[in-house]
Amino acid sequence: MVDDLARHGRPYERRRTPPEHVTGSSGPLLEAQCVGRTFGARVALIDIDLRVRAGDSVALVGPNGAGKSTLLSLLAGALSPTSGRLVHRGPGREIGWVPQRPAIYSRLSALENLEHFARLERVASPAERARRLLEIVEVSADPIAAGTLSSGNQQRLNLAIALLADPEVLLLDEPTASLDPRQRRRFWQLAHALPERGGAIVFATQHLVEVDEHASDVLLLEAGRSAFSGTVADWQSSAAIEGLR
Amino acid sequence: MRSVALLVRKDGRLLRRSPALLAALIVYPIVIAVLVGLVVRFAGEQPRVALVDLDGIPPIVEIGGQEFDVDQIIGQTIEDIELVRLDADAAERALKAGDVLATITIPEGFVRALRGMLRSPQLRLDFNSDVLGTRILNKVQALVFSLNRQLAETYIAANLEYVDLLTVGGSGSFAGSSFDVIGLEEAGRRLRALGEANPDLRPEFDELATFVDEAGLALAAVEDSLRATAHPIELVEAGTSGRDALLSALVQAFGLALTIAFISVLLAAGSLASERDENVLGRLLRGLVRPTELLASKVILVAILAALVALILAIALGVLVELNGVASEHPWERLPLLVLGFLVAGASFACFGTLVGTRTRDARTATLVALLIALPLMLVGLVPTESVGGVGIVSDLFPFSHSVDFFDAALADADPTRAVLRSTAWLVGLGLVYGTAARLGMRRLLA
Numbered sequence: 001m002v003d004d005l006a007r008h009g010r011p012y013e014r015r016r017t018p019p020e021h022v023t024g025s026s027g028p029l030l031e032a033q034c035v036g037r038t039f040g041a042r043v044a045l046i047d048i049d050l051r052v053r054a055g056d057s058v059a060l061v062g063p064n065g066a067g068k069s070t071l072l073s074l075l076a077g078a079l080s081p082t083s084g085r086l087v088h089r090g091p092g093r094e095i096g097w098v099p100q101r102p103a104i105y106s107r108l109s110a111l112e113n114l115e116h117f118a119r120l121e122r123v124a125s126p127a128e129r130a131r132r133l134l135e136i137v138e139v140s141a142d143p144i145a146a147g148t149l150s151s152g153n154q155q156r157l158n159l160a161i162a163l164l165a166d167p168e169v170l171l172l173d174e175p176t177a178s179l180d181p182r183q184r185r186r187f188w189q190l191a192h193a194l195p196e197r198g199g200a201i202v203f204a205t206q207h208l209v210e211v212d213e214h215a216s217d218v219l220l221l222e223a224g225r226s227a228f229s230g231t232v233a234d235w236q237s238s239a240a241i242e243g244l245r
Numbered sequence: 246m247r248s249v250a251l252l253v254r255k256d257g258r259l260l261r262r263s264p265a266l267l268a269a270l271i272v273y274p275i276v277i278a279v280l281v282g283l284v285v286r287f288a289g290e291q292p293r294v295a296l297v298d299l300d301g302i303p304p305i306v307e308i309g310g311q312e313f314d315v316d317q318i319i320g321q322t323i324e325d326i327e328l329v330r331l332d333a334d335a336a337e338r339a340l341k342a343g344d345v346l347a348t349i350t351i352p353e354g355f356v357r358a359l360r361g362m363l364r365s366p367q368l369r370l371d372f373n374s375d376v377l378g379t380r381i382l383n384k385v386q387a388l389v390f391s392l393n394r395q396l397a398e399t400y401i402a403a404n405l406e407y408v409d410l411l412t413v414g415g416s417g418s419f420a421g422s423s424f425d426v427i428g429l430e431e432a433g434r435r436l437r438a439l440g441e442a443n444p445d446l447r448p449e450f451d452e453l454a455t456f457v458d459e460a461g462l463a464l465a466a467v468e469d470s471l472r473a474t475a476h477p478i479e480l481v482e483a484g485t486s487g488r489d490a491l492l493s494a495l496v497q498a499f500g501l502a503l504t505i506a507f508i509s510v511l512l513a514a515g516s517l518a519s520e521r522d523e524n525v526l527g528r529l530l531r532g533l534v535r536p537t538e539l540l541a542s543k544v545i546l547v548a549i550l551a552a553l554v555a556l557i558l559a560i561a562l563g564v565l566v567e568l569n570g571v572a573s574e575h576p577w578e579r580l581p582l583l584v585l586g587f588l589v590a591g592a593s594f595a596c597f598g599t600l601v602g603t604r605t606r607d608a609r610t611a612t613l614v615a616l617l618i619a620l621p622l623m624l625v626g627l628v629p630t631e632s633v634g635g636v637g638i639v640s641d642l643f644p645f646s647h648s649v650d651f652f653d654a655a656l657a658d659a660d661p662t663r664a665v666l667r668s669t670a671w672l673v674g675l676g677l678v679y680g681t682a683a684r685l686g687m688r689r690l691l692a
Contacts, residue, residue, distance in 0.1 A: 097527070108259070
């Protein structure tokens with residue numbers, strides 16, 4: 001998969017429906033069934049249903065505090081749902097998670113960060129894999145603290161860590177919020193390699209243009225509830241989109 | 246275990262890249278430890294002086310017909326010193342360990358010599374030749390002066406009885422021998438009577454009678470002379486090579502415990518909270534690492550680091566003790582026991598630190614809160630438990646006092662087994678309680 005990503009240097013071609021060959025009969029890669037989450041008395045999510053199939057590129061949209069990050073954390077396994085259940089095809093490591101704020105050790109170098117997480121992931125040849133991923137995401141292997149990298153490079157390192165375990169599903173929490181246009185294009189090229197090769201991505205975004213350009217399906221969250229769920233085509237013709245413009 | 250090792254390695258690497266933090270964590274607690282140790286050792290209690298009574302002096306001693314209440318005389322003279330009666334061996338150990346600042350030894354035959362009044366009996370004072378030892382010397386000199394003054398009064402009274410006997414005559418005893426004397430007045434009368442009876446020899450008898458009269462007048466003035474002298478007790482002063490105040494076992498134990506407490510609590514709290522600061526907690530706890538493994542990695546690293554710093558401090562203090570010429574009973578063979586104590590204490594404090602880390606949102610807050618909580622709890626551990634009600638219970642619930650007990654026993658006790666086992670049980674138990682609470686609190690970190 002890493003090498004697939006490396007070969008995927010060409011610009012992303014917009015796609016509204018997953019390729020036929022990827023949508024087999026093996027069922028969803030990841031599924032949320034009536035999932036809810038509370039933090040003390042605060043209700044963050046209520047009865048969310050979501051199916052992520054091979055080749056999907058699902059956009060999570062909604063205003064701040066709608067529950068997008070909480071849903072991604074639940075899908076990633078970083079949080080446990082307080083109601084409902086999550087079903088995924090693999091044992092869990094096949095899900096890569098790219099939090100909105102880079103989850104990296106700022107005083108370690110990019111290479112050290114990758115090697116550390118590769119060893120925790122029990123990746124074979126962690127040093128080699130770390131160097132390979134740095135080449136793919138085009139981040140320097142120089143021994144400088146990751147905290148001193150530009151925000152774009154930190155986000156790409158964040159993505160590289162999520163890709164260490166060859167995930168089938170990549171969860172991206174507003175991944176391009178701090179990137180310039182060129183960095184955004186490069187980021188999406190890397191991210192879309194996954195659905196192209198039979199995986200899936202789920203990304204949270206505030207930019208509706210990203211939904212148009214990169215999503216196959218949309219889930220709109222409002223105050224922790226699902227306000228819309230469907231394809232991009234349905235989304236673009238629905239009234240729900242008007243509330244976000 | 247592999248994950249724990251990887252996390253420990255990562256944290257070690259992060260620490261090496263924060264030399265200022267590392268230096269502060271090491272230097273600050275050592276400075277605080279020395280200062281607090283000194284305050285604790287000497288501000289909160291009276292200096293202790295051992296009294297070794299080899300003569301078995303009874304509470305009331307009769308000399309020259311006068312009774313002396315020994316404890317009352319000592320108590321009135323040295324009010325600000327705690328006099329501890331010990332046997333010779335215990336006193337020697339206590340002086341070497343720095344638990345007493347001096348030893349006053351009353352030798353065998355002391356009271357007999359006092360009563361005999363043939364020679365001055367000796368008191369022996371052994372003390373450490375530092376500032377506080379000199380202070381004790383001054384106190385004991387004052388004690389001896391006071392005793393001398395009271396004894397002199399008694400001796401003078403006894404001597405005046407002899408003078409009176411010489412003047413007026415009668416029966417008496419000295420050094421166990423009884424005698425009868427006619428006295429100078431009677432001798433003068435008899436000489437004059439003899440002169441009248443023998444006119445040829447009268448000038449000679451009158452001359453002798455005049456001498457006897459003059460001798461009587463001279464003896465009448467002897468009372469003032471006797472009161473102007475009198476130093477019946479001679480104090481023999483001998484400096485020893487015991488630990489001085491700065492190197493006492495208790496001060497060392499306080500210093501080591503403070504060092505470990507500061508390093509462990511602050512570092513464990515800050516280290517756990519920094520995982521949240523770096524936003525990696527979610528990434529780690531979604532299957533890469535179990536919460537218990539993450540906590541264990543913090544506790545292990547912190548315990549090792551704290552033990553290393555404490556070991557360096559202990560070796561430095563040990564070298565100072567050696568350079569001071571202290572003939573310690575357990576110079577270096579107790580070091581492995583101390584290192585074990587450092588690790589156990591470090592782990593126990595680290596468990597407390599991780600609990601603080603789970604209750605705070607970022608590393609800076611965690612270290613500040615850890616400091617604010619740990620400092621009073623450590624100071625509570627320094628308050629004598631009998632002085633304030635409830636202090637003992639609060640102190641028991643924090644690892645500090647148990648660490649001090651462990652280190653003090655390992656440094657100075659002839660047989661530290663019981664104290665060490667008891668302290669270890671406390672430290673392990675508290676570590677488990679705090680660690681369990683921290684584990685339960687891990688959920689909060691992801692919220």
